[in-house]
Amino acid sequence: MSADSMERGAAITQGVESRDVASLLKAAAHPDRLRILEVLLESRMNGLVALTITDIACRTELSRFSASRHLALLANAQLVGCAIEAAVASTGCASIASRRSKTGSSISRRR
Incomplete structure (x- = not known):
């Protein structure tokens, strides 16, 4: 590890407890x-502010479900911000639907 990268790492963690850094790293x-x-x-770099x-x-x-659980862990570690704006009906994603139809499992929706 170079001296420059060590200095950058020290600057990032300066004033932060090692337990906090460990929590961030564990979450990610x-x-x-x-x-x-x-x-x-990527979405932020392309001008999108929020994704569902x-x-x-x-x-x-x-x-x-998995995406939601992972986002909750990332939000608890304060790596992302989450907001609940409204319950919106969605048609889903074609790639997920096609992947699941190939494996024979069905997609169910709550109304």
């Missing part, structure tokens, strides 16, 4: 959560 350490963070960063759970699930190929 799952491959699906890293993919969610990547999707959110369905958007995130479609882009990461996770179920909405």
Whole structure:
């Protein structure tokens, strides 16, 4: 590790308890959560301010339940911000629907 990268790391963690840093790293350490963070960063860079759970699930190929659980962990670690604005009916994602139809499982919806 170079001296420059060590200085940057020290600057990032300056004034932060090592327990806090460990919590952040633990929250981000799952491959699906890293993919969610990547999707959110890409959308921000492309001018999108917010994504729905369905958007995130479609882009990461996770179920909405899994995406929601991962987002809750990321939000608890304060790595992302979440807001509940309204319950919106959605038609879902074609790629998830087609993937599930190939495996024979069905998609059920609550109304």
